[in-house]
Amino acid sequence: GCGDWNDGMNLVGAEGRGESVWLAFFLFDVLRQFSALARRRGDVVRADRYSAEATRLQVNIEEHGWDGQWYRRAYFDNGEPLGSALNPECQIDALPQCWAVLSGAGAPDRSATAMDSVERFLVRRDARLIQVLEPPFDKSALDPGYIKGYVPGVRENGGQYTHAAVWTAMAFAARGDAARAWDLFRMINPVSHATTPEEVARYRVEPYVAAADVYAVHPHTGRGGWTWYTGSAGWMYRLITESLLGLNLEVDPQGISHLRFAPCLPPDWSGFKVHYRYRDTMYHIDVQNGGGGTAVNRVVTDRQEQPDRLIRLVDDRQDHHVEVTVT
Secondary structure, three states: OOOOOOOOOOOOOOOOOOOOOHHHHHHHHHHHHHHHHHHHHHOOHHHHHHHHHHHHHHHHHHHHEEEEOOEOEOOOOOOOOEEOOOOOOOEEEHHHHHHHEEEOOOOOOHHHHHHHHHHHHHEOOOOOEEOEEEEEOOOOOOOOOOHHHOOEEEEEEEEEEEEHHHHHHHHHHHHOOOOHHHHHHEEEEEHHOOOOHHHHHOOOOOOOOOOOEEOOOOOOOOOOEEEEOOHHHHHHHHHHHHHOOOEEEEOOOOOOOEEOOOOOOOOOOEEEEEEEOOOOOEEEEEEEEEOOOOEEEEEEOOOOOOOEEEOOOOOOOOOEEEEEEEO
């Protein structure tokens, strides 16, 4: 009961009065999703309650979570902020900025400013990594928990924690910023850390699996740690397939599965192909990019145009051919 996503911040709310701004964004998203689920099941009372609580939470986040150039990370039991420009360490944390966008709870102008701050303070193109927070905890009086036991710039204490780095790229994609989303994906893609002997010597771990973290402090800057990390790998898969290529599997209230495309493609891509297996049935999907890379204006399945621009999935063990036009 005293931590959130960052386990090492286990003393921020140890007395039960601390509050996590990131968790508030996450709870907003959960409440909205469960409100929609309850409404589909005919539970209007619960749906309205969840929706009202989400709105109330959103107002409180904007009133108490904004720091001027980004959203704060949390509040200690005594009410002192964490992740604020007022702090000597951990002035900015990536999580609340990303989830202001991913949850949809952040005010659009503030979310834009917050993500620009992430770019400015946390994206390290020289070292090809994205820090989770900056500056790391070290010598100040702040006592957030065992995170302070990590060497500054290692793991959650100001290194790249790849799980959060993926969320950063996803947030830029959600804003339609294809250039920065793809740039960050290429940075955190493990393959890109081992294209030369010098990079291999620096990274020191397998370049074909996701690493939980990449160190951000001299003399270990760029070194990977804790590979075969399924949490980061799972989110990176979603970043590629859903946020960037735009392939989203959904199920409507009648239980019918379909694919919805919401791509965020580089303008220089002419297109791509996906061979998608739905149970025992293959869908061969040809996506053509007219240059914009984000707006789907035509979907044709087996020569039949789909007015709602969705690919309805049927398991008939036949090959199906789909053309998707993006502008």
